[in-house]
Amino acid sequence: MRRWMLLSPTTLILCAGACASTNNGGGTPITSVGAENSAGAIRAAEEVGAAHSPQASLYLQLAKEQFDHARRLTSPDDLPAAALMLRRAEADANLALALARENTEKVEAQAAVDKANMLNDAVVP
Secondary structure (H helix, E strand, C coil), X not given: CCHHHHXXXXXXXXXXXXXXXXXXXXXXXXXXXXXXXXXXXHXXXXXXXXXXXXXXXXXXXXXXXXXXXXXXXXXXXXXXXXXXXXXXXXXXXXXHHHHHHHHHHHHHHHHHHHHHHHHHHXXXX
């Protein structure tokens, strides 16, 4: 089987979008690497379930807002600000990802403790 057939439809769409010039609607391209990194971090946070964790969802929303704001900066003079906004979006998305993972690990750890306590209660009369 060819490798490209193993890619998910989302990955294929993103790759196709990456091949095109990254444009923020005003004719001025923003840094494609910054946009790809930010978008990837946002996607990763969403896939891990950051939207379902109160702390993580806050940073995920900030990342999305910063990404959208960077895309609206159309003037050539705004490119440094857009690049900074994309880096901030990536950082906030990465924080949302870490918080979501932490939340998942806490839930799993608590489930393991509860199971251990239940087994202990079943063994000890």
